[in-house]
Amino acid sequence: MEGRGIPAVVLGTDAFVSLGHTASAALGLPHLPVVTVSHPIGGVAADDVRKRADGIVDAVVTALTRDPAPVSATPAAETVSGPDDLDAFQEFVMTQGWGDGLPVLPATRSRVARILGRRRIDEVVATLAPRQGIATLQTIAANAALAGAGPEHLPVIVAAIRALADPRFNLFAIQTTTHPCTPLLIVNGPIARRLGISGGPNALGNGYRANAVIGRSVRLVLQNVGGTKPGSTDRATQGHPGKFSYCVAENEEASPWEPLSVERGFGRHESTVTVCGSEGPHNVNDHGSTSAEALLRALIGTAATTGSNNIYLGGEPLVVLGPEHAQTIAASGWSKRDFKRAFWDGARVPLRAFSAENVERFAVIDPERFKDKPRDTVIHVTKTPDDVMVIVAGGPGKHSAFVPTFGDTRSVTVPIAE
Amino acid sequence: MDLVSPTGTAAVTVKRLAARRASLAGCRIGVLDNSKPNADALLGRVAELLVERADAASIRIWRKPGASHPAANHEEIAAAADVVLTGSAD
Numbered sequence: 001m002e003g004r005g006i007p008a009v010v011l012g013t014d015a016f017v018s019l020g021h022t023a024s025a026a027l028g029l030p031h032l033p034v035v036t037v038s039h040p041i042g043g044v045a046a047d048d049v050r051k052r053a054d055g056i057v058d059a060v061v062t063a064l065t066r067d068p069a070p071v072s073a074t075p076a077a078e079t080v081s082g083p084d085d086l087d088a089f090q091e092f093v094m095t096q097g098w099g100d101g102l103p104v105l106p107a108t109r110s111r112v113a114r115i116l117g118r119r120r121i122d123e124v125v126a127t128l129a130p131r132q133g134i135a136t137l138q139t140i141a142a143n144a145a146l147a148g149a150g151p152e153h154l155p156v157i158v159a160a161i162r163a164l165a166d167p168r169f170n171l172f173a174i175q176t177t178t179h180p181c182t183p184l185l186i187v188n189g190p191i192a193r194r195l196g197i198s199g200g201p202n203a204l205g206n207g208y209r210a211n212a213v214i215g216r217s218v219r220l221v222l223q224n225v226g227g228t229k230p231g232s233t234d235r236a237t238q239g240h241p242g243k244f245s246y247c248v249a250e251n252e253e254a255s256p257w258e259p260l261s262v263e264r265g266f267g268r269h270e271s272t273v274t275v276c277g278s279e280g281p282h283n284v285n286d287h288g289s290t291s292a293e294a295l296l297r298a299l300i301g302t303a304a305t306t307g308s309n310n311i312y313l314g315g316e317p318l319v320v321l322g323p324e325h326a327q328t329i330a331a332s333g334w335s336k337r338d339f340k341r342a343f344w345d346g347a348r349v350p351l352r353a354f355s356a357e358n359v360e361r362f363a364v365i366d367p368e369r370f371k372d373k374p375r376d377t378v379i380h381v382t383k384t385p386d387d388v389m390v391i392v393a394g395g396p397g398k399h400s401a402f403v404p405t406f407g408d409t410r411s412v413t414v415p416i417a418e
Numbered sequence: 419m420d421l422v423s424p425t426g427t428a429a430v431t432v433k434r435l436a437a438r439r440a441s442l443a444g445c446r447i448g449v450l451d452n453s454k455p456n457a458d459a460l461l462g463r464v465a466e467l468l469v470e471r472a473d474a475a476s477i478r479i480w481r482k483p484g485a486s487h488p489a490a491n492h493e494e495i496a497a498a499a500d501v502v503l504t505g506s507a508d
Contacts, residue, residue, distance in 0.1 A: 015508075
């Protein structure tokens with residue numbers, strides 16, 4: 001609006017004011033006025049909210065009739081001097097806002113140069129929301145150096161950053177939402193074995209350097225280049241542990257079906273990374289069932305819940321089948337597509353399970369599925385069977401996982417250039 | 419020790435804000451509702467108070483398709499409003 005000569009003012013709550021300022025700054029309007037009321041305005045009676053308008057109307061008039069103080073932007077320095085002592089360095093990194101709380105390694109010129117190898121340092125890989133930060137190869141390598149990654153990990157990290165900037169992923173929302181989501185990286189193809197990216201036992205947990213440093217490097221790039229700071233511009237109410245690092249390979253050897261990358265048009269010999277805006281994994285324990293139909297009961301029961309983003313925003317939640325569960329399903333003669341259809345059909349919640357307030361809200365967001373529907377209407381967890389993502393990962397055992405997403409995001413698969 | 423900055427620069431050119439109005443008397447107030455819960459109540463009431471107390475002429479409300487998507491109808495809003503109120507985040 002400002003660019004069209006129309007004065008504008010942003011209204012928000014005091015808890016979210018830093019996000020409003022960052023969003024305005026990313027549009028080139030760091031001085032755009034933001035007027036706040038006390039948080040929260042959601043989940044309270046509309047009349048209470050209307051009363052709060054009284055206290056801010058003078059500030060709104062001022063914002064639209066008086067020029068704000070000018071803001072000067074200082075470009076970030078390319079190099080920074082830090083303490084030599086490693087323990088002091090940890091404090092320094094947190095003070096700079098570069099860390100995730102765990103110890104990091106110094107991104108010295110020589111370590112960054114070793115990670116970059118012969119690549120062009122100023123090549124721009126992506127521009128990252130909400131800051132509109134420019135992710136050059138050198139900047140990505142600096143974050144990889146902090147995270148403890150080596151040169152061999154860089155191609156996966158760079159491909160993931162490229163995928164995250166795809167508009168379908170909706171990075172601005174993923175970076176700033178109150179919802180607990182973060183990019184889950186799924187690696188397919190020969191690079192996973194070569195780098196030791198685990199898709200086997202405890203693959204979504206600890207114990208594998210490649211999984212740990214690749215996921216962590218991506219998180220640090222999103223924080224430092226994309227400009228999301230926990231509690232400030234990253235507005236996650238609670239977050240989840242995968243925000244430290246969230247990277248897994250598909251266990252292609254143990255899968256009875258084609259891998260995710262092949263579903264998406266790549267060859268088995270090609271390496272890809274798929275990014276999803278994901279919650280943490282929720283376990284599906286089934287030690288008893290011996291057929292696909294029987295096992296489906298536990299899987300859909302875990303997925304069909306009233307509090308998920310996917311149920312009213314759509315999107316592509318992920319089923320991570322443990323190899324033994326995948327074999328049980330395939331032994332019933334089901335293809336991956338058969339499984340997706342059956343899962344979609346079964347994973348549904350009756351409208352009467354939602355509160356009246358939520359049905360009213362969802363009807364505004366998704367009238368096709370929620371507006372003026374009888375109470376016994378069923379709402380599927382995904383809009384279509386194709387929106388159910390399925391991979392096989394893990395080791396021996398009778399467990400699978402369901403991973404919901406932010407909803408208003410699509411997963412993106414890109415090839416890894418080596 | 420010398421460290422490579424992990425933040426890089428931002429692809430942002432600082433733009434000028436639109437000239438502020440001398441007063442809101444006679445102005446057409448545009449409201450761009452970000453569709454977060456109760457944003458309509460807050461934005462709508464502020465707009466009403468601008469009419470009551472600052473002699474603004476009229477109120478027109480547009481709603482974003484979803485909170486996590488940008489508004490698409492900027493041209494239409496710019497043509498039909500003299501000042502705009504909008505919401506950010508929750």
